[in-house]
Amino acid sequence: MEQFGGTSAGWETMEIETPFGDPIRQRETSEPSSPLDTGLTPWNESASSLADDSWGEAPSESEALIAELLAELRDEAFDEALLGLAEETEMAVADRFTSETVENAGERERFAEMQLEGLRFEAESYLDRLHQGIAETDFASLSDAQLDQFLERFDPDQSDLTPAGEEFIGGLIKKARKAVKWVAKKAKSVARTIGKAGSKLLGPVLKRLKGLVRPLLKRVLGFAIGKLPAPLQPIARKLATRLRFEAEGEDEGEARVFAAQLDDMGELAQSFDMLVAEAVIDDEMPDGFGKAEEDEASDYAQGANRPMKLAEARGTLLRQLREAEARQDLSPEIEQFVPALLGALRIGIRLVGRPKVVNFLARFIAQLIQRWVGPKLSNPLSRAIVDAGLRLISLEAEAEAEGALDEDRVATEALAAVIEDTVRRFAENEAYVLDDEELVRIAAGEAFSGAVATFFPSSLIKESLQEAPSLGGVFVPQRMNELRPYARYSRVPEVTITEQMAEALPAFGGEALGAVIGAAELGFPLRGRLHLVQAMSGTTPSQILRRLGLRHGAMGTAALQPLTRAAAGVLLQEPRLGTDGPKRRARRPGLSKPGDRYYVIEPLGQGGTGRRSRPADASRFRQHVDATGRSVVLSYYLSERRAQRVALEMKSSASAAALARTLIGMMGGLQRRGGQSPRRGRSLCARGSCR
Incomplete structure (x- = not known):
């Protein structure tokens, strides 16, 4: 956590506890940092009210x-x-x-x-x-x-x-x-x-x-x-x-x-x-x-340009980072980048109209990354990322074309990713945090620490912040000059997935991973490689599979699954490597947001049923609340294998109990694995009619 001085004090009087480990402190130079005024008082930032008086009225x-x-x-x-x-x-x-x-x-x-x-x-x-x-x-x-x-x-x-x-x-x-x-x-x-x-x-x-x-x-x-x-x-x-x-x-x-x-x-x-x-x-x-x-002046034209503006702003930031002098203050450059990023983030509304908060955040980040700014100071970071296993993963097209890995680019893109991820994490805080100066400082420190733990190798950060010390890898930004960049983990661990493990792991659609693997006609224990990926602005699951060359593998698009904390714990014994996003994204893989993490299974020694371009045909359960809020529709899809098993049980017992057990189990599994809870649905059933 960051410890700050008084609200009117300059940066030179602040005592900042950074996320970096002691080896970094020993390499720091004695050059004084330029004074930056961080006074945030009076703290009267407030977002405009978005209350809608029409809420609560009976529909016409x-x-x-x-x-x-x-x-x-x-x-x-x-x-x-x-x-x-x-x-x-x-x-x-x-x-x-x-x-x-x-x-x-x-x-x-x-x-x-x-x-x-x-x-x-x-x-x-x-x-x-x-x-x-x-x-x-x-x-x-x-x-x-x-x-x-x-x-x-x-x-x-x-x-x-x-x-x-x-x-x-x-x-x-x-x-x-x-x-x-x-x-x-x-x-x-x-x-x-x-x-x-x-x-x-x-x-x-x-x-x-x-x-x-x-x-x-x-x-x-x-x-x-x-x-x-x-x-x-x-x-x-x-x-x-x-x-x-x-x-x-x-x-x-x-x-x-x-x-x-x-x-x-x-x-x-x-x-x-x-x-x-x-x-x-x-x-x-x-x-x-x-x-x-x-019409080019419509909401679509304005909204569609946001990713383009972000890509342009990111490219400018990368150029500025490459050309910066040693320990240069990059606050103005970061401050110019933040609005473009907020425009492409759904959560960015929380910072819209709060220039004081944005200004503070830019200066805060700039101060903490100064030790890596400039060619000489960035070399240790580049070497550390490469040593963390970057050469073990297949390089992206531009690196392959060059025939060698550009270490200067590695450090520059890591710093840009830290800046972007810090702002993203900070923006995810509730609106009330932005109204309190001390909470803003705490949130900024936590956001920066989380971003550094993601994009800096564990050898450079404190042990308490390391996400997966047993793996020793790091998320490396890829395609940062394009509209849809993403980050890929520098190590590709091999794992053995037992049937018991697979039944405990969440999968898209509300089913267990075991059902997905079974639908792909792969047996247990399943040995395979895990490719770990973190989404950035614009990333799509389809893009990830295409870049990895695994879209048409034995599991098809079902090879990509959410890297939740539970999945990271079961598969890798490193639960902090996972992230638990909003429940609605657990139902469908087509939606991702910056910060979401996935693992992609590359089976070894089992060919499955051959080339697949669509998800393995696993069972699914979904819940939909209609627009009036008066009914709940529960949708079940049973895979062929599961449907045959239920049909046999119903035939042998002449009862629908087997089907009821299956449907109730699927609904309960969705709740446990991150799907939408039916709690709201039960309350609606009490007020209206359920189908």
Whole structure:
């Protein structure tokens, strides 16, 4: 913890306990540090109120109808389809371009647009055909079964689409059918005929739905090339807030102000559903309303530029670190970098409008990294990182092209990563911390210590801060000059995973790792290498697997799993090497945020079933609270192996008890392994109806 002097004292009078070990103190020079005034009094920083007076009001009739239709439209398979489409597009762009730099951003975007153009045409053509068919059909005499048969006539031929494209079109067809059937049902329930007048009721709905295809694919494209996908419409965002539609566990203010930073395909799908529901319910909604997102001045354009601005700012910071003189004060450079980083962080809202806090943090970091600034002083850091096992991992493309490891670059990127990670950790504190000077100092010290423990080798830091002394490795930043950098652990430990260990480890989707390994048809004990990775701004799991060359291994994308504290403890006996992120990210691997850690299993001696590009088909459990907060939907998917076992047990005992035990066990396992707790769901069941 950092011990500071009085609020009006300069840095030269402060007693700062650094995270660095004694060997570093012995190498320090006697050069005096430049005085920096850290006076933070009076401490009157405060964030603007984000309270919403509409909270607590009963939904209007229109909102109730929208909520009802939202529950009908909800389809988690569509979430997966969007994620698969984004990853497929990302892979196509990565195969075409070897790097993701600011300079080739325009080319990558145009290439990605071409990849999605055929899919957009197919989707819009389907909706046009459906629109035309509805206009020429008398619905009055059609039963529900006949309506289903009628809608099936317009299904497109998907033979020329990619697997992800087929899933996307399939999900869109389901939503269009549900919207049509819902309107037909409602019209009949109020004794209205929709016979030849069907086009008057359903025509505008399908026209508006067609207008949403292009913006939706634009967001998928943004995810694939490292931009920030925005919600589809501000109006949807506003209504979503009224209906308590924000992601579980997120700060309300963040969800409103930073809604443009939508980096989860599930949230994007929900935003799409919201706008579809509005298109069905709101008669006054103008045609073509979804195309406002094409405007360069829209929220999307502003939000999408944030990763680009961060990449540019990071590049500037790296250059400034390389060119700095020995023990130079880099406070101004860090202070210029922080706003760009906060703009790309969802949590950055907590520091927006607090220049005094940002200024203090910049000077605080600058003071503590001074001992490594300058070519001569950075050499010990470079050598220590290399000695910690950097040469044991495969080097990135730029290092391979050079034919040798640039040790100066290693130190520079480590310092830049420490700066970035310190700000990220500091921003994760609750808002009340930023209102108290002493708490700010404590939080800054803890954030810096955590960042140093991540990116500095254990030989240079105190023993009490070392994350994995038995491994002796360090997280090394990779691709720092690109839009989506990440950090890779310098050592690749070999482990043996027993069946008992695998059953105790969490995996994405709420199942145990044992189920994932079993679905990949790999046996126990499983011997393999573990590649450890930490996400930075913009990192995607698909990108990690691609960089490691393991996307098509025996386990496919299921080889990547969350490195929680429990997993790090069981697999490596080093629990501090793991991180426990928000529970919602334990359900789906497509969402990551800076600081998340993963391990990737590379099986040794077992080939599995061969080349895989999709996750192993393991069982999954998910929970969804509808927009009104009045019902909870529990979704279970049983793998083929597990379903067969349950079916045999049910047949032998002539009872559904085996199925009940399985479902209850899956739900309980999700709670234990970091999934969403059903506590809220139980309270909602008491107030409303559960399905």
